[in-house]
Amino acid sequence: MRLLHVVTLVSDDGAYGGPTSVATGQLEECAARGHEVTLLSLWRGRSPAPERVGSVPLRTRPARSLLPGRFTGLMHPLLVRDLWRAMGSADVVHIHAGRDLVSLAALAVAALRRKNFLAQTHGMVEPRRRAVVRLFDRLYVPLLRRARGCLVLTERERRAVAEVIGPDGPPLLKLPNGVRPERADGATSSRRAPEVLFLARLHPRKRPDAFVEMAALVHRKMPDARFSLYGADEGALPRVRHLIAAHGLQGVVTYGGALQHSDAVRAYARAAVYVLPSTDEPFGMTLIEAMSAGTPVLCTQSCGIAEELASRGAAVVTDGSPRAMADAVCDLLADEHKRAALVKAGHRAVEEVFSIHTVADRLEGIYRNTCSPNSSPIGSSISSSIT
Known part of the structure; x- marks a missing residue:
């Protein structure tokens, strides 16, 4: 399968934290299993963006602050064009979605492209009462509802996302983060x-x-x-x-x-x-x-x-x-x-x-269901298998 992941920011200081490392880890394991993978993101750093993060091919644009906020307002105008082109050849689009302009653009392009896509919210989508968030959600939430499934980390996150997107949202599927098991070299x-x-x-x-x-x-x-x-x-x-x-x-x-x-x-x-x-x-x-x-x-x-x-x-x-x-x-x-x-x-x-191996096993099952030409929205059979 051709897998495209979208994450808001890759940087030399790891500022965006978990979502970036999770996306990279998932793609590295999927690539090792023979899938064709790409990570699409903004880049911020003291040097030019690398061509790869680990073994994962990376496509980027320089991050620009178009709106206030640490990550919310980061964007580059040409990223929309990159998203459009990259999604055209992807079998599965996986958006690591927070409340920010990159996520909003990725969700919108996936919807316009009529692509089967997954959203993974990483604890970033919770009920908020501020007026600016409610205004943003008027655009963001309807797009998030069009995902084939929304991956959540814990039961607490499942409840939070359910409150945000309401009863008309996609299935909420529990998927933990994973790492590659390591053993310290003889350390005691x-x-x-x-x-x-x-x-x-x-x-x-x-x-x-x-x-x-x-x-x-x-x-x-x-x-x-x-x-x-x-x-x-x-x-x-x-x-x-x-x-x-x-x-x-x-x-x-x-x-x-x-x-x-x-x-x-x-x-x-x-x-x-x-x-x-x-x-x-x-x-x-x-x-x-x-x-x-x-x-x-x-x-x-x-x-x-x-x-x-x-x-x-x-x-x-x-x-x-x-x-x-x-x-x-x-x-x-x-x-x-x-x-x-x-x-x-x-x-x-x-x-x-x-383990990333266990997580990738589960993720591959979701991908197969998502990209099947005759698939319906991901249902309880997969949800129950990964909770």
Whole structure:
């Protein structure tokens, strides 16, 4: 099959986060299975856009800010022409759709082209009451309803999308994100420095400030521990630096900027614990990446996959307060056997649920149903098979 994925932004700092890495991972696995794949996106970076992301062919236009908003208003006029041409030869169009101009354009072109397309919302489509969102949704929601299916990560996201698109929308199909299972090359917990890792956008919802507050508490009990933050700054870095100075943590807590994927994998692998303090995290892709790298993980109760991970013994789940996170981190750093048990359970969770191989199996089934010439809209048979 000829598969076209559309995502809003690819950048050298990974600013768009999960949707981009998920699209790339899905396409790499589909390409390995013999499908012809293309990723179409805007590009933002200090250098020209690459021709490929990993093994995935990439077609881009430079990102331009046409409207206010971090990603909402990004666009390039010629991207519409690119979408029209690329969709013409595609068997399946897969749109990683947020509330932004690129997603709106992709949905509109797919509808005008009368293409069978899927939408995947990545937790980005939730009920909103602001007037500007309601105005945008007058165009966006009718187009989203024309998808053959809408892929959602969790039951919570399914409810949110259902509220937005109403009863006339497409089937909502649960599909987790997936990573390629990895094994650290002979790494053992005894070799690891006592490093605690934060790797996410420095956005208030990700709560890097709570990570620093947690670090201050851990440092009092375990002064040898070190704490690293990585990720593109999205407004929270000044607060992070203020807290580091206020707690006297210079040299204890460091910020290393955004990382390329290969560098991020190495950061996961050398950390003793990975902490994601986010509230209302739709999924938690970095948790899966850290587990795949063989690192114990800690998240909050409001993370979309917290219940699944906790039931498997694959993560420590707290209420997200700095004190609770600090107590959990101290417990993990002091107990090598507990860390090893988390690593083992994390690998098992990745292999059984969050492996890209498992996700691609499910996705291929949806694609076959979608691109069949006589297919009707995706129904309950596929929905029930992947929930």
